[in-house]
Amino acid sequence: MVQLQVTNSPFNESQAELLNRLLPTLTESQQIWLGGYLSAMSLRGAGAATAAGEQPAPAAAAQGTLPAAAAAAPPLSREVTVLFGSQTGNCQRLAASLSRKLEEQGFKVTVSAMNAFKPNTLKKVENLLILVSTHGEGEPPDNARAFHEFLHSKRAPQLESLRFSVLALGDTSYEFFCQTGKDFDERLEQLGGQRLSPRIDCDLDYDEPVADWFEQVLGALNGPQNAPQLADQAVAAAEKADEPQSPYSRNHPFHAEVLENLNLNGRGSDRETRHLELSLAGSGLTFEPGDSLGVYPENHPQLVADIIAAAGWNPDETVPFNKKGEEGTLREALLRHYEITVLTKPLLEQAAKLSGAPGLQALLAPEAQQELKSYIQGRDLLDLITDFGPWNVPASSFVAILRKLPARLYSISSSYNANPEEVHFTVRAVRYESHGRDRYGVCSVHCAERVQPGDTLPVYIQSNPNFKLPANPDVPVIMIGPGTGVAPFRSFLEERGEQGAGGKTWLFYGDRHFVTDFLYQTDWQRMLKEGVLNKLDVAFSRDTEEKVYVQHRILEHSKELFAWLQEGAHMYVCGDEKHMAHDVHAALLTVIQEEAGLSPEGAAAYLENLQQEQRYQRDVY
């Protein structure tokens, strides 16, 4: 048998070494089995990158088959590549919906996550539609990172023949609103691409702008002669297609009865984490471990009352709830329909038109960017109303400038199979003081203070295809979830317990204090006893003089963790994005570097590869 080397094979040194050790030990039947297994695996990978299992025909060949009649004007290509970068699944779902629309109209569509798309085929793409969200400080989602990096590198090809359009999802309350979408839009233009239609940046309430973008994109692809028959309902259709068995969705939430609402923190804790159990009976809603629950909260009644009083409005005045013509009292509108706890630049710009207060104008001046940023930080509508009155406008005009109260997404912490017709979720109450006033997280404090068993909460299921247990129950699973990040892993483990799965499981958990903050402690203890959970490593940061976090536990178990990865373990990280996910990522790089004897770049490539293979999935926020 040939000795594999870096020079005579596509493998790196450590891979070659492993294969050289393994291959001579295989029996003939093992070799045959492995050969078949590997080809099947690569086929499945390729299949995922195409719609309806169809390989995209090379662009040149497709053009060659076009009728001569099209000679006068260059024919519009009927092939479209749809790429999405999605963290929580929104862009992925919208991409699928758009693809169906396109196919209905006769387009040949290739739809793919950005990290499943081969960048060297980009040169051949003629119509490119990009749907991408933005995270944290203007960062791309995990499955968009590599493609984003490639496009911005020197290796990016010139794309003179490319027509493209970008749909960007984001949140105007973040400084780098829709930054990733903007990056792609700008870069594709730089590389010579031409816009099919302008980029649209969507705020949390994205239904309408998404429908607009679909319409514009389809119009441009069809050309001016045959105006598109575009469904305004594209988005709704997308969601229907996604959960065909239930009539309930983001736009039509199910009012689920609260069965249980308890505090997971013990007395004496400075934290409050609620565990809620809701009934899905009669809704037809189901979900898989890793999915999220969208919850429509209510604003704090005191804040609503204070805003109305500060503005001098009448709480019973009738105002619109939305642009669809629904209406009701002002109090009701501010409680359930409009966002009142976050200030955004667009909101202040609109408000400036309704108030003569010179201070507000000054804040919006181009040179006052820093002041604007620091004003927005930690303030809410009550501040705006008090600081820049008087507001000589009727409440009905004022509410029209407010954003719709968005649903909050929470990782589901139960398995549907283990608890049929129920959904559990975990939410930490957010309370803090800012600018001399107590502030409350809208949904978390609503759940903590004003939701009792017997009440209902409007909810929907948000599936997250990028945070899923391996299909094979025998594959080992490593879960890293400090704080409320542990929620989905309760769901994972309940599911594995239901399946009687054979794969090993390992959970890393951390919080502040062992005695009061060990979320779901008795559940883990039971799962350990039952063998559903095989290893649990914990880090409590405030119990010892030196703070310890999950990443320290990961480093302590470097050898074993790497061995699990080599055995094919899938690894999951859930929780805080800003600090935890970065620190854990760095710790994983260290583990791989040390245990595999790789360079920093080699370790990064190893982890990147795990991500590509869906073996390193994150749900971070």
Place this chain on the structure above:
Amino acid sequence: MANNESAVKPIGGPPSDVEHIKLESNYLRGALEATLQNPITGGLPEDDNRLLKFHGSYMQDDRDLRAERERSKLEPAFQFMLRVVAPGGVASAAQWLVMDKLAHQYGNGTLRLTTRQAFQMHGVLKWNLKKTIKTINDTLMTTLAACGDVNRNVMSSPNPYQSEVHSEVYEWARKLSDHLAPRTPAYHEIWLDGEKVVDSKADVEVEPIYGPVYLPRKFKIGLAVPPSNDVDVFSQDLGFIAILEDGKLAGFNVTVGGGMGMTHGDTNTYPQLGRVIGFARPEQIIEVAEKTVTIQRDYGNRSVRKNARFKYTIDRHGLEWFRGELHHRLGWELEAARAYHFDHNGDRYGWVKGYDGKWNLTLYIQSGRIQDQEGYLLMTGLREIAKIHTGDFRLTPNQNLIIGGVSSAKKRRIAELAKQYGLTDGAHHSALRRSALSCVALPTCGLAMAEAERYLPHLLDKLEPIIDKAGLRDEEIVIRMTGCPNGCARPALGEISFIGKSPGKYNMYLGAGFSGDRLNKLYKENIGEQEILETLEPMLHRYANERNSGEHFGDFVIRSGYVSAVTSGLNFHD
């Protein structure tokens, strides 16, 4: 070592589960090393918890929070009680300061002086046990054998400065304690990283006195110096009553077979008084103690733990059998018991000058609990005193505290500090309150069926107006309360006692001897506060009006026919 010629055989029956745990523990090691480190639970498995007791600690949990935490998917708030051995209740000022510091650093910020003159610290988390025990050992104290089926903290009358004999007796208490301490290296391995505070000689049995399964049950020794029976010598498994002749310690009368614990509803269990079996010279008592312990080791009931105490061994086989067995093992005989007289078992409060010219201040400590409260900074005051004190601290068997060995030069400063922090001899309290004793009970004790430490002060608040009205404010009446019948506050020796049955309900006992020489008797069963007050009020008024001169309450209730006198535990349930 058993007396093969004896006609009496050890009791049969399969050994209890605890006997198995001990046997398999490899001299108290068990899996403690590993389970102490398990980071997923703040508790220990039951087997290791059993063994941990020998190391001076009990796993407990805050029972007030149990239901609430279960709902929150949290395990019980496991925490550990640590008991520190202090023979005769003596600790240096430096040791006091260490205990104070540990209580704040790792405990719940309080200390408790036990009814056996030991320190107790509550609320220590599993992760802090080792650090705490190590620090205690660094200050030359130990937790080893503070609990478990071994000889416990040896009690002795805590006021050595009142006579030379007291300090001599204390020295014997210390020697008994050392002699009967377990020898297993497990303690040092687990808590002190293998450091050995005492060299263990090679080629010697690991436990020459106890053997691999230790005793069937706990074993208690106390030394009394008449006329004070503050150690309740008749409640001890083995008691020594100092005999003074010409102002010198001639030796001790030996008592055997006392004990407090019983089980509600089981008349095969009962409190019992120790009985005097003879006299030994001072230098003989270590040998007497060792042989007595080995007899209990060989003959105690290892099948049923609630019948395993030494008192049942004695009552089963008879005093004569025991005397014979002891003489056989000793190879010599005890002399005939000598005359003695006790007249009380309480403490004498306030400043007293000792035989050596030094001063002692006995402070009243409610329920033995050292803590700072709003308006009463007891713990801080004692800490400030400890900082300048050159003498020692003495824990009394009544859970009070003596600032001992104060030089005339320091007396003024210490008196000032005591005044500044309101530390009190209890003179402003009724004599009833000053004579009260209670165990810890809820929320930490796993055995408690009802409140004790947290409730007795409230009951006294309601009793005091009654005794004031009856004119009994300065009358010492021994009153005791425990949350269960295991007897930590020696309830069978209270003139008035309450033993918890269920939350808010107690059995009421009356008629023990004022000097601890007679057991009390069940008077009313399962009664709440209202009935307690309604029962005691007329009784106390009658006592005030009808008592003979100098007659104690315990004697009065017998003479008046409320209860009959119980002079042996065998009649306790009659």
